[in-house]
Structure formats: structure tokens, C-alpha cells
Amino acid sequence: MNSECLKELQERLKPEQIRQDDAIDLSYQKDWSSCSPVLPMALLLPENVQQVSDIIKICAKYKQSVVPQGGRTGLTGAARPSKADVCISLEKLNGIEEIDIQANTMTVLAGTTLQTVQEKAIAAERYFPLDLGSRGSCQIGGTIATNAGGNNVIRFGMMRNLVLGLEVVTASGEILNLQNKMLKNNAGYDLKQLFIGSEGTLGIITKATLKLTPIPGDAQTALCAFARYEDGVALLHLMQKELNQNIHAFEMMWQDFYTMSCSWSCPDNPPIENEYAFYVLIESKGVSEEVFHQSLEKAFEEELIQNAVIASSLREREQLWTIREATSEFPVKLSPINFDISLPIGSINEFVQTCRLSLLERWPNALVVNFGHIGDSNLHLAVDANSDVNITEEEVDKIVYQCVEEFKGSISAEHGVGTLKRDYLHHSVSPQALDMMATVKKALDPFNILNPSKVVLI
């Protein structure tokens, strides 16, 4: 870093707000992706929006690149610095500014963890619907910057649907006020949407106003098994109709995933034998047990499902979820190459078969498992690199993303692009749209100082 730039930062911040070399903990050198750690030039820990603005003004003056960091739980390398970058952690901009019970909103500083937001909402007898496995560490700023999805998307949408207003520090260091509490607001371009999902490349989010909902009622949970993918899609539509859209999870597991997961979590007593081609974990909240049972009976009558178990206690519900959440065991039990893709719901199974065939043609012994939030058109696919010595991540990426292009899907459903997916973006984004993304980036960050080399190259 230019010594003048460092000097100006030192004049503006307290000594403990600037860390260098050994004082930068390893956790700031990477995110949760497979990317290896990199020591940045410095780690800055601003305490308020004015300091974020001052830092960016100084960095802009010296064309010093900066990487905004939230909880660093991202899975695409987006929060990992290069050695020429300065990291700005938002962790000290943390706390709830206001809960407006009448407007059903919560205004929160960017460094507040998702779990804190969820807990504060419940304490105010409201609910904040975004929920991810990383809730204890990921921050609201990071979940907005990645447009996170997670468990309740089928019911409440992604983060984009839950943000009403923002405060953002731009690439020139200006504090841009996009705060808003209203559901309806068509006063010109909806600029906040530009920053949602921009992965720190267009601005630094410092504050957000979030939409709250009533607390949903108790959960009704069932695991169903069936033979044909089309029946799973019909089941989704039937349940949505019967349960008045109150489905919070519709998690499909292909037989390979289900068999593997049960062999880990309940080898002697799987809730349903592994003889079916498909399994789906359905969770509904706010409907009575009776209505839930009736809708499953209807699904049986229409021959959409062949077997089902309904959780009758919290323990049984957790046992069913353990099967779906076997993914948390992946890093321990496999050497997984993970994909987070989306496809039109009607083509997902055909994609699974075609992609599997292409992978097995290349590596006949490859272990490939499929599962996903099918109601959100989101498929997760994992290839175990340990299943064949010749498997390389690069080759698997090429095969899978080529297949995604053929099926008109998206190479990133909810995890974003970062650096890991940047070079595959053309498989699901048209050349014109890629050009427009670069135009937007150049317009908002002409010196390319905000998280350069992430998402799009300019």
C-alpha cells in the first residue's frame, strides 16, 4: 500500500482499527470456500458509517483496492482479498437501530449477525424469514451483498424480497441514503436493487431496513417417497394449493443422496426404505395438523406419493431434517466438489440424468449426489473427488456448467459468483448482459477499487 495512503488512514483511525501482517487473523484472509488464504495489505475496522466513508475517500484518492468483509461465510471466494487489497470488516457497525412495529420493519447496522436479527425480531413478536446454516456468523450486510437464499425462499423469497431500504457508501466515499420503510415506492429507479447481490463490487452497505412478518405457527413436517420426478412437481403444486402457499420447505433428495445420508445418520432404521427414486421433505408452518394430513391423503389418492412419514414430535422432525442436512457432513466424509445451480423446475430431473451421464462417461466410478430446494428451482449437486483419482475440480466444473448452459439454467442459484464462478458466468449470462454488468461497474466504481476481480472483470 502507498505509504501516504497508510499515513492518512492512520490519521483517521485509532491504532487498534488498523491491523497489518501477523495481527491479521487467518479468518480474515479467506472465506468458507475452498480458496486458500491470502494476507491483505491491511485490515481496517471502522466503527461507524462516517469512518467507512473516510476510508473509502482516502482509498479512492490513492486508487487503493478494498474488499468489504462481513462474516466471511461466503462460498465463492468473494470476501477473500488479494495481497494488494485492504480488507474492511463491517463487524463493528453492529446493532439494531429501530424496530418499527407499525411498519413491520427493523433497521439494522450492516455488521449485525443474521441470528441477532432473527432473535430481536422474535423478541418483538415478529419474524425475520431469512435463514441460513451460517446464521450465527454471517452478517446482514453480507447476506444483502450476496442476495442470500436459504431455507424459506419458497415462502418468503430471497434477501432481495426482504430489504426495503439501504444506506451505502459508494466508491467515491459518498454516503448514499436509500432508506425506505414503505412497501410501495416507485419514485424513480430502485437503486437499492443494484447493491443487493453485487458482492461488494458496487458499494459498501452500512445499514438496512428489513421487512418483518408475523411469527409463523408450528411446523408440520413430512418425508414422502415417490417414483417419478413429475409426481414430485405435481405434489409441490398440490401442497401449495391445499396449504394456501404455506410451504416453508420442499427439499427433494434423489435416491443416491437419500441412501448415502441414511447410511450416515440412521443406518438401522431409515424412516422410509431406500427403494424409491425420489424423496421430499415437506415443511409447512401456520396450518393445522388436520389440514396437513388431509393434503397428504389427497396426494396419496392422486397417486403422487407411495410412502410417507409424518413427524409427530420435535425429535422426529429433527430426525427427518438430519437426513436432508447430511450436507454438513460432506467436508468430513467426502472430498466434495459442490454446485449451487438453478434450472427450470420441469427440466431438473432430465438435467440430473444428463449431467450424471456426462460425468460417469469421464469417470465411471464417480460418486455424484443430487438434492435441492426444488420449489425454488435450486439444485445442489456434489461430486466426490475421492471417488476417482483422476477427478479434477476444473474438469468437473466444465462438464457441469456446460450442461447448465444446455438446459438454460444458472451457474449460481444463491451463493453468488465471487472468483470461483466468475469465469463460468458466460454459461448463463448473455454477452450483452455481461457487457451491461461491466458498464454498471465502470459507472459506479470508475477506478475499480471495490472488490476488484470479483463477479465481472473490467
Ligand SMILES: Cc1cc2nc3c(=O)[nH]c(=O)nc-3n(C[C@H](O)[C@H](O)[C@H](O)COP(=O)(O)OP(=O)(O)OC[C@H]3O[C@@H](n4cnc5c(N)ncnc54)[C@H](O)[C@@H]3O)c2cc1C
Ligand atoms: C454453513 C453454511 C451454510 C450456508 N447456507 C447458505 C444458504 O442456505 N443460502 C445461501 O444463499 N448462502 C449460504 N451460505 C453462504 C453464506 O453464508 C452467505 O453467502 C452469506 O450471505 C454471506 O454473508 P457474510 O456476512 O458471511 O458475507 P462474506 O462472506 O463476508 O461476504 C460475501 C460477499 O459480500 C460482500 N460483503 C460483505 N459485507 C458487505 C457489506 N457490508 N457491504 C458490501 N459488501 C459486503 C463481500 O465483499 C463478499 O463479496 C452458507 C454458508 C455456510 C458456511
